[in-house]
């Protein structure tokens with residue numbers, strides 16, 4: 001089961017801010033009266049009349065073509081059972097969220113208060129004008145079969161019951177690959193299916209169409225084995241009744257079986273049962289949220305197993321999330337009238353094949369795995385693999401065209417692939433990648449303000465996720481009290497209270513005294529300073545007892561940074577530090593600097609800041625395209641700031657000819673490549689918008705990032721402190737837990753990069 005604080009986290013996640021997980025966002029300008037006359041009356045009458053003349057124009061003038069209805073009545077919500085329409089809404093909003101982030105499909109989730117088939121069908125049919133497709137979800141068997149059959153027959157837009165066909169497609173792909181790994185043939189395997197509901201029946205039909213033999217498959221429902229003499233079974237389930245007389249209970253069936261398919265309920269299979277299965281068994285325990293047997297129990301029971309669950313926290317997640325976004329994407333893009341067998345089979349093979357291709361590095365990083373490759377622990381692609389949209393959607397679209405259900409034909413497939421790729425944008429991809437990178441080599445991070453809830457909560461998260469090993473500075477009793485009160489589990493984490501004259505205090509004091517004795521510091525004063533956690537933390541990093549320091553949540557910037565500058569200092573050749581924010585925007589990440597330290601930089605200082613920014617952006621895995629900002633464009637105005645920024649660019653062009661940087665320019669020209677090209681075709685930034693903005697002074701940088709955060713809805717990650725010899729990062733006063741976690745992630749990546757640079761320098765010296 002989940003730990004209590006994880007359960008509470010999940011509740012907070014849903015309740016915090018605007019309740020729920022999705023919202024409606026206008027796609028057209030609405031700023032002026034003129035905009036509104038077009039968006040609504042009288043302008044809106046024009047598209048209405050066009051559509052009245054030609055109903056297909058609804059795809060041209062409305063959102064229908066990219067809008068899917070996710071519809072449930074709450075009768076089989078995950079493995080939680082019939083919990084009602086309202087209780088299913090979080091799952092349906094979740095499906096909506098996944099449709100959007102993985103395939104850029106908009107969703108209205110509709111939870112219907114009816115279990116009556118006729119009523120359900122009539123409601124959904126009446127919705128056809130609104131939607132481009134219908135995804136039925138978590139409707140229990142057997143009514144789901146009848147509902148889907150009728151809707152498919154009576155509607156001209158694609159309808160798919162995801163629990164049936166989404167699951168069948170993904171598990172079909174996984175089965176093909178698992179058999180290959182285990183050296184089994186589909187037409188020979190003996191299969192046990194537990195569950196005889198929507199998912200189990202449809203998956204079993206898929207396995208038969210992939211080559212599994214009916215006589216080799218047995219199925220159980222809650223009342224036991226499906227046999228022809230059972231009087232409680234409908235025709236759909238009777239298809240899977242077995243004549244075998246040697247089986248009474250699930251344990252009998254598993255003896256000698258090659259494959260177990262679980263689509264029933266959590267924890268109904270034991271390790272002992274798995275031990276009786278044939279050599280090289282395949283177990284897909286797909287019930288959610290708890291699988292039929294946990295991943296750990298299963299792999300401990302059998303070393304020769306290929307094991308999969310529906311969960312994201314273990315290898316081999318066989319979950320319909322790998323399918324529904326991309327299947328609908330492909331179907332919508334060719335305006336398919338249905339999702340037919342050909343399209344489903346195309347999806348199966350596209351997913352199966354993808355798992356055998358080399359895995360992009362960003363996927364390895366996102367999952368903290370160094371070399372993910374086809375095998376026992378990787379039988380199907382990972383949900384965060386961005387190739388899914390191109391591979392699966394294109395295969396589905398092509399099959400729709402070939403099988404004659406497409407109302408629109410794609411001719412330029414390269415352009416279609418490019419369109420699919422750009423749909424994903426890049427808003428939080430970078431952050432996911434950095435998290436993956438941090439997890440590859442977690443570092444020891446010391447927290448100067450460990451006696452605050454937010455820091456401890458963040459420490460818990462980074463420890464659980466394997467991003468960092470926390471070290472807590474502060475009063476041990478107070479820290480333990482906060483941990484206890486908030487159900488946090490950091491018992492095995494090192495806590496040091498510098499006020500207790502920690503054992504290292506004297507050594508650190510001597511070190512600092514030596515450095516500062518000619519700058520007015522006495523030994524007595526130095527010893528006192530060392531009871532301050534910012535001094536102590538900085539010494540830990542300096543002495544290599546921690547890899548990074550995080551502080552600043554409760555103190556102002558200068559108080560926090562001063563000890564680090566005195567003890568650790570700046571990198572060789574760097575005379576000043578600077579602060580950078582990574583702004584996660586809808587259009588991808590944009591880096592802002594200096595937002596934190598240098599109030600009114602001179603030309604040389606701006607040059608130094610730009611050089612630091614260029615290096616840091618590169619270290620974060622992004623190719624920097626930099627604009628030095630002003631209120632002028634390439635000399636259009638005179639004045640202190642235009643002159644200073646123009647001179648800065650001149651120096652940069654002379655001294656760093658390889659650097660991609662230009663200016664002086666206004667922010668809109670920097671961020672809009674067309675505008676820049678139209679007006680200043682000579683700019684060396686031509687082609688793509690800038691992703692790194694150098695501000696002429698602290699005021700403009702600081703104000704700009706805060707405006708973007710508050711009004712533009714961008715997430716601000718930072719300030720990332722640039723130019724320190726060792727990783728020290730200073731939080732914004734009052735940062736949220738999420739912001740602290742992001743900052744720790746950056747600190748770990750910074751520590752990795754500095755360690756790498758250090759070992760390169762050492763090798764050079766040898």
Ligand SMILES: NC(=O)C1=CN([C@@H]2O[C@H](COP(=O)(O)OP(=O)(O)OC[C@H]3O[C@@H](n4cnc5c(N)ncnc54)[C@H](OP(=O)(O)O)[C@@H]3O)[C@@H](O)[C@H]2O)C=CC1
Nearest residue numbers: 076078079141196197198199221222264287288310319320
């Ligand atoms: N990983 C994935 O992608 C997916 C996983 N699932 C999971 O599969 C499960 C079933 O979902 P779905 O088919 O939509 O739901 P249904 O309600 O349609 O079917 C549930 C089936 O499981 C049977 N069942 C329940 N408990 C047991 C038990 N202890 N032993 C044997 N059979 C049992 C029921 O039996 P009876 O008919 O007698 O009531 C029924 O046949 C859920 O846990 C769901 O989360 C579903 C879709 C996708």
Ligand SMILES: CC(=O)C(=O)O
Nearest residue numbers: 078079163288319320
């Ligand atoms: C994944 C899914 O759709 C389910 O468990 O119902």
Ligand SMILES: [Mg+2]
Nearest residue numbers: 078137138163
């Ligand atoms: Mg479902």
